[in-house]
Amino acid sequence: MILPKPIKLKVERYIGGLSQFRKIDNPIKLSANESALGPSPKAIQAFEKDKDKIFKYPESESSSLREVLSEKFNIDPKRIICGSGSDQIFDLTCHLFLEPGDEVIVTEFGFIMHRIYASLHKATVILAKEKNFKASVDEILKKVTNKTKIIFIANPNNPTGTYLTKNEMLNLRKKLRSDILMVVDDAYFEFLNSDDFTSGLELFKDAANVLVTRTFSKIYGLAGLRLGWGYCSEEIIDAMYQIKPPFNVNRAALAAGVEAIKDNEWTKRAIEHNTLWAKKIFSILEENKIVANEPTANFFLINFDKTKINSDEAFEKLANKRLILRKMEQYKIPNSLRLTIGNEQANEHFIQAIGTIIK
Numbered sequence: 331m332i333l334p335k336p337i338k339l340k341v342e343r344y345i346g347g348l349s350q351f352r353k354i355d356n357p358i359k360l361s362a363n364e365s366a367l368g369p370s371p372k373a374i375q376a377f378e379k380d381k382d383k384i385f386k387y388p389e390s391e392s393s394s395l396r397e398v399l400s401e402k403f404n405i406d407p408k409r410i411i412c413g414s415g416s417d418q419i420f421d422l423t424c425h426l427f428l429e430p431g432d433e434v435i436v437t438e439f440g441f442i443m444h445r446i447y448a449s450l451h452k453a454t455v456i457l458a459k460e461k462n463f464k465a466s467v468d469e470i471l472k473k474v475t476n477k478t479k480i481i482f483i484a485n486p487n488n489p490t491g492t493y494l495t496k497n498e499m500l501n502l503r504k505k506l507r508s509d510i511l512m513v514v515d516d517a518y519f520e521f522l523n524s525d526d527f528t529s530g531l532e533l534f535k536d537a538a539n540v541l542v543t544r545t546f547s548k549i550y551g552l553a554g555l556r557l558g559w560g561y562c563s564e565e566i567i568d569a570m571y572q573i574k575p576p577f578n579v580n581r582a583a584l585a586a587g588v589e590a591i592k593d594n595e596w597t598k599r600a601i602e603h604n605t606l607w608a609k610k611i612f613s614i615l616e617e618n619k620i621v622a623n624e625p626t627a628n629f630f631l632i633n634f635d636k637t638k639i640n641s642d643e644a645f646e647k648l649a650n651k652r653l654i655l656r657k658m659e660q661y662k663i664p665n666s667l668r669l670t671i672g673n674e675q676a677n678e679h680f681i682q683a684i685g686t687i688i689k
């Protein structure tokens with residue numbers, strides 16, 4: 331009997347951060363860059379209040395959320411599209427722009443979902459070299475051909491925690507052909523407060539050839555509800571509406587998302603928590619000769635070349651102390667792990683543990 335056969339796609343699978351490892355009792359998950367403080371209590375309230383209505387479809391165009399986003403960021407609601415995670419925005423973007431033979435440029439250690447969606451939509455993925463784990467405008471430009479359709483850049487980038495400055499970003503856009511779509515993934519921008527950095531949205535609000543994505547999974551603590559959004563020209567966003575699934579954002583995500591965006595106090599608290607702990611953890615890492623990126627986001631890429639134990643040993647030893655970090659094999663970053671900044675308890679526990687295992 332001949333059975334139905336799916337098309338064989340040559341696409342690597344995403345490996346998510348582990349929540350559990352060898353049945354650890356009470357594991358502390360520091361492997362997925364989730365929020366340390368969780369969502370705003372107002373978002374939780376809205377989520378709970380909506381539960382009697384889950385038999386009803388959600389808004390098909392996320393209008394209530396687009397309205398509050400438009401107010402908060404002073405942007406045009408017609409140029410916003412919401413998605414089931416920013417993941418879905420990457421997917422829709424690739425769907426809209428890519429045909430077999432097209433090329434998509436990502437950087438060597440750029441966020442892996444960008445390249446996965448490009449491959450899923452049958453484009454050829456071109457890797458631009460990084461310098462010291464930082465994207466390089468020159469290396470990206472070297473890779474441009476007449477087949478280049480999209481370039482993806484997360485700024486700051488996960489997992490490297492490095493970023494391109496405002497001037498580098500503007501320079502990149504200026505030197506790229508105008509018909510190449512530049513996708514700027516702003517997933518972690520809230521955590522980065524540096525004079526030479528400006529978020530993708532602020533830099534490219536008025537550009538018709540830059541698509542900016544944002545997520546509710548990080549600072550807003552709503553990773554489990556799957557919510558993100560994209561901002562681009564009205565023409566491109568309109569084309570995305572045409573291909574998106576009719577009810578792509580669920581009710582709970584919309585209800586919670588609206589309140590999360592409005593709760594500026596909570597967002598401020600989450601940023602302050604991260605800034606404080608990023609500084610503390612960074613100095614502890616330094617003390618222990620673990621090399622890390624400067625604090626830019628809610629995680630560190632940590633390297634064990636200068637310590638007595640390597641990253642695999644460190645992973646095991648930390649796991650024995652209930653701490654689960656992210657291995658960097660999928661990213662092909664040697665002798666390194668990624669550590670998410672957690673809540674106070676988790677961070678204290680990590681600081682204590684790292685001191686004992688490195689000695």
Ligand SMILES: Cc1ncc(COP(=O)(O)O)c(C=O)c1O
Binds near residue numbers: 362363416517547
């Ligand atoms: C750079 C970057 N972009 C996007 C995402 C995913 O966001 P979402 O949960 O909105 O799909 C992540 C999640 O880790 C990320 O690191």
